[in-house]
Amino acid sequence: MIEMIGAGFASVFGLQTLLLIAAGVVLGIVFGSIPGLNTAMAVALCLPITYTLSAVDGIAMIMGLFIGGASGGLISAILLNIPGTAASIATTFDGYPMMRKGQAGKALGIGIVFSFIGGFLSMLALVFVAPVLSDLAIKFTPVEYFAVAFFSLTLMATLSGKSMVKGLISGFMGMAIAMVGMSPIDLTERYTFGRIELMSGFSMIAVLTGAFAISEVLKSAKESMGSGIQKEQISGFTIKGFGFSLKEFVSQIGNCIKSAVVGILIGILPGIGAGTANIVAYTTVKNTSKYPEKFGTGIIDGVVASETANNASVGGALIPLLTLGIPGDVASALLIGGLMIHGINPGPMLFVTNAPLVYTIFAALFVANIFMLVLEYFGMRLFVKVLAVKKYALLPIIVILCSVGAFGSGNRVFDCICLMFFGIYGYLMWCLRYPLGPMIIGFILGPMAETNLRRAIMAVDGNVWAFFQRPIAVFFFLAAILSVVVTILQNRRGKDREKG
């Protein structure tokens, strides 16, 4: 095996291959950091280019895009409170408060380093435990998928903040928004009001970018009318190394390992990717923390959790992709396309028929991860310059870029209109103090829960008790109950502390 890994690295260490990986990482970071654009788009745009390259070069470049795209989102999440992609939503929870405290450099440094570590740990998992984990994933039936979705939905409560009722309303509204379109299994039209555009439901990019980016533009527009806080922060921006101490690093190792495990496990499960992994890891770290009440005020633990998990899910998603040929999300589905262009068919036989290329993929991922660390480290001073751009120009430009992203996701102006409406919706929710985090969980996982619940009920002939005879499903149901109980207890404790 070690020989194979060595051969994989040898094939990547050509000048052209290394340059292509670097180009992939840079493009991935750009697409990841601009709200509305994401990794899947970057991969889709580069697939035609990889066709003209050799198999090794093409795959190497796509791996660069993957790694860059997964970590680029942290830049806009921390600096502008706008997650570049769904993978860095939870990064805004503590990253932006850190920026407001004047710790932009520290937040970026932590985000970058723990992205690297998350990616690195998931690669180790990919190399050493891929076969075992893929055996487990293949045992997942709709019952288990429903159990996972059900457990993840209970996290809406954890993300609710001060008012549990408002958080739950926000989450269930997200599920309701996701219901528009064709129902799963029997394809009945729901809430389409006879409009063809609504039959495929709302585009995920329009909803997420609208709720997080456009609403933030409205928020910042209002704030920019008052006295700005930005100027002093930029002039005071100096950074040594990555901006944090060794002691702080050591204190985060536990959080990092927890988040990496969450990221890898979620990445492995097809259908849920980095978009869910970062939020689940954030809530896990918050729930197991000694000071859950400090989360959201700008502590490094939150950034560590989110950024470790989203990069860890990249390696995780590659496990079922390479071993079973099952893509975890849109970006990895496109990656399968990229592999097939070069005559590689992902699946159980891949390790037998194309073993050298598999190890080339591992090596390319590893190199891309290092490039990401280096490029983002040196780019950090450049990224912070975005804060120097006058708000009056920056905000409308963000709107235009979001519109390009929304339009590009489905080639419809209708998605741009939805983008604006969800922006207004998100802004109203913010004004009325309804948290947005739960809405995203509801929107992403609602359809997954419904589809798998209906499939599962059909599979067990309506006998719901059969759900509780499956150990993996029971485990997740118990985890769901535990999550709710822990959240309620923490809320009570928090309230008692406020009173006391």
Next chain:
Amino acid sequence: MKHSGIIAAGLICLFGAYLLVSSFSLTSEAGAALGPAFMPKMLGIILLVLGVVNLVGEIRQERGRRKGESASADQTVAGGDIVETSAGQLKGREWIAAHVDVLSIPLLLAYAYSMKSVGFLLSSMVYLFLHMLLLTVNKKRNYLLLAVLAITVPCVIYFCFVKLFYLMLPVGILG
């Protein structure tokens, strides 16, 4: 806005009720175990219940606030007068600056709705210029700079996406 919390909670109750009532008209001929109406029904009930709980909470809060206000109003009548006159003086540019969020909304919608007919390039230029004007309402403006930005930025974005990434953007009347 006054009573905004109560109005929002009321709207959520109505939305829940709508989901519940409308779910009865959702039928499928496929005859699957849980039909397409199952989820809307569940969500309708849940949102209705949560909405009512929220409504009760908001009304209680409002009452508490009013009691607090009436108790303190006797002591600080003069202070209240000052706030009112200063609010009344918000005119012209100040009023626009105070409502910049609300005024941005029609701009965003007009931009999205005009994109198909006018095209990405032109609609972005007009939108960018107008929104920058709005956001600089209480600042000294450099009209030339705003105009140059409004023309160059959409052109650069258009060029990058259409020529480099082969992404089609609506051309509208220019096409």
